[in-house]
Amino acid sequence: MSETASTRTPLSPTPRSSLTRAKERGRTDRAELDAVLDAGLICHLGVVLNGSPVVIPTIYGRDGDTLYLHGSTGAGNLRAAMAGEVSLTVTHVDGIVYARSAMHFSMNYRSAVIHARPIEVTDPDERMHALRVIVEQAAPGAWDAVRSPNKKEMAATVVLALDLTEASVKVRTGGPRDEEADIATGGVWAGVLPLRQVFDAPISAPDLDPEIEVPQHVLSRVSDAVLAG
Known part of the structure; x- marks a missing residue:
């Protein structure tokens, strides 16, 4: 059984997951990582394919400290993912930040970046569980209402598991951070245009x-x- 967020260790930064800019936006509570991932529908998976970087949008599902992906056994990007390290990100845009200076325009957002070496899931029960988790991420309640995957479909599907140990979370909230001189000059509207899905x-x-x-x-x-x- 997965640990609850309250009993899990905080996110521990590594050289790859440590923030180098706007460090005050970083979060170390695993509950915030869970929240960003659970609110998402699409992740972007970065792999090296034939010597070149490729970023693939795909659906996913989280169960505790594991994130599941799936795809066709013939998908080159999944074969590349199994061959080495990958980076995966989920981002939510919560608002456009209007400033008095063009250089201070920004966005309010929540984002998570995962670094991991994917592992192919071969256990039949875990494979089926993983697919359920992925379906329920995008369409809660749907798994029990539809036909389960059959043997032919399962044979044509690769399921990958990513450990969430090495991850970073970054969040921006609030209004513009304008220069005092621009605030004093006035005459330009500043604020936030909220965005929701x-x-x-x-x-x-x-x-x-x-x-x-x-x-x-x-x-x-x-x-x-x-x-x-």
Whole structure:
């Protein structure tokens, strides 16, 4: 069973995961790493493929201190990931920071960067568990409502596990950090334009039986305002 965030050790920086700029934005509480990862839908996986760096957007799922990825057995990027170290990042933009000077424009954000050597998951039970975790990350409640992967699908799928030990978290909040002279000069609006992601009303598949209603686990992710509108 996974440890709770309260009993786990704080994030321990390594030369790769130590912040070099804006260190005051760094976070060492593993609960903040969990929060950034759990709120995400897409990560970006950096690998070296045929001698060149490649960054791949992909879905993922977290269970405790393990992050799972999956893909086709024929995917070159996953074979490259298994061959060495990778870097993975998840970022949320929470607002655009408008300043009085162009050089002080910024963004409010939450981000996590993971460094790890992926391990291929071969145990059948863990492979199935990992796929459940990935599906539930993007679509909570869906796994129990749909058909499970069959043997043919599992044979065509690679599942990777990344340990979350070596990670960094960086967060920016608040308004602009303007120069005193620019504040005194005035005449320019400064502040934050908040940004948030929302789900719109579900759109049923064109070949769906019209008698099948949108399930509650889907509707629960849509705001009442969207459904009412």
